Structures are given as structure tokens and as C-alpha cells.
Amino acid sequence: MTDTSSPYLTERQLAERYGIMAGTVANWRRISRKGKPIGPPWYEMPRLAIPAGEPRIRYRLADVLAFEEANNIIPLN
Numbered sequence: 001m002t003d004t005s006s007p008y009l010t011e012r013q014l015a016e017r018y019g020i021m022a023g024t025v026a027n028w029r030r031i032s033r034k035g036k037p038i039g040p041p042w043y044e045m046p047r048l049a050i051p052a053g054e055p056r057i058r059y060r061l062a063d064v065l066a067f068e069e070a071n072n073i074i075p076l077n
Contacts, residue, residue, distance in 0.1 A: 007060075007061045008043070008045075008058035008059060008060055008061065009058065009059045009060075009061060009064060010055045010057070010058060010059075011025050011026060011055060011057050011059075012055070013059075014040075014059050014064065016076075016077055017064070017075045017076065017077045018073070018075060018076060019076040019077075025039065029042055029057070039067070040059050040060075040063045040064045040066075040067035041059070041060070041063045041067075042057055042058065042059050043057070043058050043059070043060065044056050044057055044058075045057075045058055
């Protein structure tokens with residue numbers, strides 16, 4: 001279950017925040033699925049929760065900020 005009251009970032013927004021390509025963020029997710037966590041936690045939004053054509057993968061801002069703090073990351077944007 002996801003908390004819809006908190007702001008979320010898309011994969012592209014997270015990539016822009018770190019100054020990397022969106023494909024790198026997608027790779028983090030793929031590696032994390034294999035049991036080795038890389039990057040902040042992500043959520044797959046239900047199809048009916050977002051408009052058609054919008055990305056379903058989202059990163060909760062609170063989780064992103066916690067990940068940055070825990071890993072001493074200073075975002076570019």
C-alpha cells in the first residue's frame with residue numbers, strides 16, 4: 001500500500017536530481033529486484049491511480065531524502 005498524500009518523483013525526475021540518465025535509475029531497480037538494494041525505495045503505482053501514459057514507477061520524496069542523508073548525497077537539482 002502506498003501513501004498518496006506524500007509527493008512522489010518519477011524516474012526521470014530522480015535522474016535529473018542526481019544528474020544521471022534515467023536508464024541508470026532503471027538499472028538500480030533491476031539490481032534491487034535481485035536482492036542487492038541500490039538507490040531509494042520505489043513504488044509501482046496501480047494503473048487506475050494515474051492518468052494513461054504517465055510513468056507508473058515513483059519514488060516517494062521522503063524516501064529519497066532519507067536515502068540521500070544516509071548516503072551523504074547532495075543532489076544537483
